[in-house]
């Protein structure tokens with residue numbers, strides 16, 4: 412008889428569970444649609460450009476800000492592109508969805524009596540739209556946006572400020588995330604347990620991840 416599969420999270424050694432939002436609890440298909448299809452189409456018509464050209468221009472702008480806080484800032488994009496990004500998100504909020512069994516996973520974590528924090532790089536306004544659509548605020552103990560600390564989760568500055576503010580023991584914390592650069596930053600800071608998500612977008616095949624313990628989705632945890 413094969414031994415039963417061991418949980419990837421050593422629950423007895425963990426008392427704080429940090430989960431990312433987009434691509435971990437919520438389907439990244441929404442964000443990919445939003446930034447790769449909707450925004451280029453609206454930007455093209457706003458600037459009177461062929462869609463291909465708008466897309467090329469945007470890809471350059473996105474790349475330049477990758478991993479930086481401004482990437483997640485609604486005001487930044489509204490000003491740069493001349494589009495009302497918050498209104499566009501509101502208009503398409505019906506497309507925002509949980510990844511498979513994400514709420515069941517959150518409920519299971521709470522049943523274990525762990526402290527459950529949602530930690531996101533999303534701007535507070537984006538967070539508000541997503542919370543209104545999903546009721547995510549009822550599923551976790553607290554919602555943390557890195558914007559409150561003026562530094563993205565990819566930076567050590569974020570982790571230092573966050574720890575100073577929220578009392579948690581990095582040695583008894585697990586972070587579940589789809590961003591490998593965030594997992595790397597958390598891990599160098601001292602967050603002991605990390606789990607990467609292989610399938611952040613339900614419309615895409617799973618990614619190969621070798622640098623962190625990984626699962627297709629949170630439905631495998633719990």
Ligand SMILES: [Mg+2]
Nearest residue numbers: 431433434589
């Ligand atoms: Mg994410």
